[in-house]
Amino acid sequence: MEDNRFDPLLITDVHRQQLHSHHQIRTHTPIVNFQTSVMNESVDLCSKKAEEISLQNQPNEAVSAKDSMNPIGNDVLDGATGIEGVLDDRNVKEEITWRNSISEAIGTEDVLEDEDENVIRRLSLTSPDLVICSGSPDIPSRTCEDSPKLLKQPSLELSFEYGITERSRVKDCNHTPINTNDNLGSSETSFELLSLASCEENDEDCEELMKTKRALEMMRREHESKSKECEEALKSLRELQNELMRKSMHVGSLAFAVEGQVKEKSKWFSSLRDMSRKLKIMKMDQIKLLIEAEAYKKHAADMNDMSCIIQSRFNEQVAQHEDLKIRFNEGAKERKELYNKIQDLKGNIRVFCRCRPLNSEEIAEGASVAFDFEAAKDGELRVKSNVAFKKNFKFDSVFSPEANQVNIFEDTSSFATSVLDGYNVCIFAYGQTGTGKTFTMEGTNENRGVNFRTLEELFRVIDERKSQIRYEISVSVLEVYNEQIRDLLVPSSQTGVAAKRLEIRQVGEGLHHVPGLVEAEVSNMDEVWEVLKIGSSSRVVGSTNANEHSSRSHCLHCVMVKGENLVSGECTRSKLWLVDLAGSERVAKTEVQGERLKETQNINRSLSALGDVISALATKSPHIPFRYFKFPWLFKDCKFKSFSGDSKTLMFVQISPNENDLSESLCSLNFASRVRGIELGPAKKQIESSEVLKYKQMAERYRHEMKNKDLQMKKMEDNIHGLDMKLKERELKNKILQDKVKELESQLLVERKLARQHVDTKIAEQQMKDDLVLTLSRQPLAAFKLLNSNEENNQPNIIQQEPPHAEVKLPPAVAARDLVNLDESMEKENNPYLTEPLKIPKRNGRASICMTSQRAPVRSVLPRRNSLIPLPTTTTITRFVTTLPSVENDECCMDEKSNGSGKKLMSALRQSLNKKNQFKSSLQPRRAGLNVAVRVSIGPRARRLVAAANGRRTKQQQQHNCCMEKERRWNIGGK
Numbered sequence: 001m002e003d004n005r006f007d008p009l010l011i012t013d014v015h016r017q018q019l020h021s022h023h024q025i026r027t028h029t030p031i032v033n034f035q036t037s038v039m040n041e042s043v044d045l046c047s048k049k050a051e052e053i054s055l056q057n058q059p060n061e062a063v064s065a066k067d068s069m070n071p072i073g074n075d076v077l078d079g080a081t082g083i084e085g086v087l088d089d090r091n092v093k094e095e096i097t098w099r100n101s102i103s104e105a106i107g108t109e110d111v112l113e114d115e116d117e118n119v120i121r122r123l124s125l126t127s128p129d130l131v132i133c134s135g136s137p138d139i140p141s142r143t144c145e146d147s148p149k150l151l152k153q154p155s156l157e158l159s160f161e162y163g164i165t166e167r168s169r170v171k172d173c174n175h176t177p178i179n180t181n182d183n184l185g186s187s188e189t190s191f192e193l194l195s196l197a198s199c200e201e202n203d204e205d206c207e208e209l210m211k212t213k214r215a216l217e218m219m220r221r222e223h224e225s226k227s228k229e230c231e232e233a234l235k236s237l238r239e240l241q242n243e244l245m246r247k248s249m250h251v252g253s254l255a256f257a258v259e260g261q262v263k264e265k266s267k268w269f270s271s272l273r274d275m276s277r278k279l280k281i282m283k284m285d286q287i288k289l290l291i292e293a294e295a296y297k298k299h300a301a302d303m304n305d306m307s308c309i310i311q312s313r314f315n316e317q318v319a320q321h322e323d324l325k326i327r328f329n330e331g332a333k334e335r336k337e338l339y340n341k342i343q344d345l346k347g348n349i350r351v352f353c354r355c356r357p358l359n360s361e362e363i364a365e366g367a368s369v370a371f372d373f374e375a376a377k378d379g380e381l382r383v384k385s386n387v388a389f390k391k392n393f394k395f396d397s398v399f400s401p402e403a404n405q406v407n408i409f410e411d412t413s414s415f416a417t418s419v420l421d422g423y424n425v426c427i428f429a430y431g432q433t434g435t436g437k438t439f440t441m442e443g444t445n446e447n448r449g450v451n452f453r454t455l456e457e458l459f460r461v462i463d464e465r466k467s468q469i470r471y472e473i474s475v476s477v478l479e480v481y482n483e484q485i486r487d488l489l490v491p492s493s494q495t496g497v498a499a500k501r502l503e504i505r506q507v508g509e510g511l512h513h514v515p516g517l518v519e520a521e522v523s524n525m526d527e528v529w530e531v532l533k534i535g536s537s538s539r540v541v542g543s544t545n546a547n548e549h550s551s552r553s554h555c556l557h558c559v560m561v562k563g564e565n566l567v568s569g570e571c572t573r574s575k576l577w578l579v580d581l582a583g584s585e586r587v588a589k590t591e592v593q594g595e596r597l598k599e600t601q602n603i604n605r606s607l608s609a610l611g612d613v614i615s616a617l618a619t620k621s622p623h624i625p626f627r628y629f630k631f632p633w634l635f636k637d638c639k640f641k642s643f644s645g646d647s648k649t650l651m652f653v654q655i656s657p658n659e660n661d662l663s664e665s666l667c668s669l670n671f672a673s674r675v676r677g678i679e680l681g682p683a684k685k686q687i688e689s690s691e692v693l694k695y696k697q698m699a700e701r702y703r704h705e706m707k708n709k710d711l712q713m714k715k716m717e718d719n720i721h722g723l724d725m726k727l728k729e730r731e732l733k734n735k736i737l738q739d740k741v742k743e744l745e746s747q748l749l750v751e752r753k754l755a756r757q758h759v760d761t762k763i764a765e766q767q768m769k770d771d772l773v774l775t776l777s778r779q780p781l782a783a784f785k786l787l788n789s790n791e792e793n794n795q796p797n798i799i800q801q802e803p804p805h806a807e808v809k810l811p812p813a814v815a816a817r818d819l820v821n822l823d824e825s826m827e828k829e830n831n832p833y834l835t836e837p838l839k840i841p842k843r844n845g846r847a848s849i850c851m852t853s854q855r856a857p858v859r860s861v862l863p864r865r866n867s868l869i870p871l872p873t874t875t876t877i878t879r880f881v882t883t884l885p886s887v888e889n890d891e892c893c894m895d896e897k898s899n900g901s902g903k904k905l906m907s908a909l910r911q912s913l914n915k916k917n918q919f920k921s922s923l924q925p926r927r928a929g930l931n932v933a934v935r936v937s938i939g940p941r942a943r944r945l946v947a948a949a950n951g952r953r954t955k956q957q958q959q960h961n962c963c964m965e966k967e968r969r970w971n972i973g974g975k
């Protein structure tokens, strides 16, 4: 018979049922393993016993499946129950999932096919990683009928307390399903096996059962120890579980991170995909561009070819252009030369004669015309007056009264071109008052004069040449009234106030300038007209008998032209003077008085000066009287320069047709003829190339700088001279002071010598007195001793010179000392063969052994101080005296101390002398340094140095003088 009591399927089934009742799943692999192993051992024992019993009790084969299997199920469940408190509840789905995952992880799951059921899941109890799980809906309920073989087995009760006891057979269990609730309700671990026989009946069996019980007891204990181990394992399991949880969490977080990365990567991949798409598009574009580039390359090659062709053609054109330009410049030059040759042929000074028509008054008076204008076309003017002698005048042009302003300007316009070509031009009108000068030059609004038309012509030509030459035009208007220059472009706000008066300044060789003159820049004729109107309105006009609006001044329009050739860079500067002279008049005829008379006189004088200049030029006089009057002086730069051959001049000689004015007209005509007769060389073009102009400006600037530097040098030289003078003065003073110092020093030396001699004399006197005292006190030996002493001191006649009546009283102390010495000397005298010579103290220096009482008169006699140290007080001398050795001390000591006092005296003298020398030596180098500083630098810093050094030196000198004076006073009387 096969034993199927421990059919794992059954255990699983029972277990499932228990778990169904609790609706929980409790698993713990190690515990289950342990429980299983323990259980297996118990079961093995039980099964062995049961087999034995069953062999003995064959009839009682029927065993309740419930009784036989429940203990095992309980044990398993108890193990599971133990786990129950540890593990968390899980819902069914989680359990299934978890179980499946665990099962998959273990890999020990067996699928058994039951006889009745199709397929069920079963877990092996012997598996080391067994996890008992139940409650799964896929595990069906099992009954005892499912294992009918088990019912035939005897039932044993396996208990830890009582061992395995054979209790009873299960009755009526053949068809009764196992009630698991009855057995699984208790958590107590017990194995109950129903026995088919009772213990009481079989004692042997009982004994064996007891043994079994003991064995079970052992097993229980073992079980307890194992349960403890189990608990520890449980703890470790928990830790492992926690670790697992943490790891799972970590894995989760990693999974999350991985998921994020995956997302990012997916994004990245998507962007990569986009990029690759774009790249593809770009590649396509690139291909297109490459194709286009190829096409462009081809085009570029074609273009290069074209550009080469164009460049060559352009070069050709440039060459042609250059050639044309050169030709044009040459042509222009040629034209200018030819033009100027024509002008030269015509003459640099041209004189046009214009006769005004008879005015209404003259017509009314029935005045007759004095000139014949029939040959005017040929420039001839014939005087037809019967009164005057007939004379023909030849001018460049003669304009009859019928000639209008246009006719006049036809021959004048060429001068405008000359101005723009760089020539100075002067156009002026000359004639008697009221002959139409102003009319010719200025004209009226309806009949514009030469001024306006010339400027108009200038701007016309400028406009023609604007592509080649750039011009700048400025205009000044001034008048010379009563020999005063006035600027007529000064603003009209100064009405009623005298216009600004100007002065002429020479700014260079033959160049004059009027500083402060207004130069109005004009760029078109409207501006020109405005300027001309302003000048005209500001001019001094007066009424005379000859002319209602007579000009009382010379009016000058100066048009300055600056030209720059844009092709060649040539620069030109030229001037156009348009001058309306005041009319000459005869005072007797016009009967002017007062201010008008003065004006007339000035006008006539200036015109006379002009006539003189022209006469001088005409006669080629070496002296041209340019500077007699301001008017011609001013004209020197322009008009008169024209007469010198540098410019071109056009003179309008205005005449009156009236026969009554014939004499004045003839004067004017004669003057004009003289002007025309002046022989002039060819006009010089005022060309200044840009470089020449630049160099001229540089030269002018350097000249100016040189002037400034010359001025500075002069100032510096003056300063240096002044400093030298001061330096010499100071050196002289220094010399005088040094001489004084030397004198004082020599005086000081003399005084010192005298003082020393005096002191020596006194000391010698005192010494003599002392020697005399000694001689008197030791009469027998005196001669011998003194001779010895005098031999040493080279003073053999001292005693002889000493007066014999000198009386010196010895103090008691001295007497005692001398008595002792006398005793000794007497002894030696009585015994002349004594080897030891007589000890007589040597006197070194000038020290004396005189007593204090004896020195006092000597001290009082001293008239002068024997030291420069200012200590001539009585107390000091007393101290000095008291420090002298007393008579009580031995002579040797006295001599040393007296020698010391003498040394003191000498050292004091030496010190004073050294101080003097130091003072002198300190003065000498400073003087040397001072000299160097003064000689090297001459600026303000040097002056400060000199002042500081002088101050120092003066102070030192004063101190020195003060010291000398003090010393002298001390030496003299100690005041």
Ligand SMILES: Nc1ncnc2c1ncn2[C@@H]1O[C@H](COP(=O)(O)OP(=O)(O)OP(=O)(O)O)[C@@H](O)[C@H]1O
Pocket: 355, 356, 357, 359, 401, 431, 432, 433, 434, 435, 436, 437, 438, 439, 440, 547, 549, 550, 551, 552, 581, 582, 583, 584, 654
């Ligand atoms: N050619 C002319 N045609 C018509 N009128 C003229 C002509 N010349 C001069 N006149 C007139 O003669 C008068 C005097 O002329 P204007 O003032 O120009 O003389 P002037 O020589 O300037 O005199 P002054 O020297 O006194 O200034 C004016 O009224 C002027 O209009």
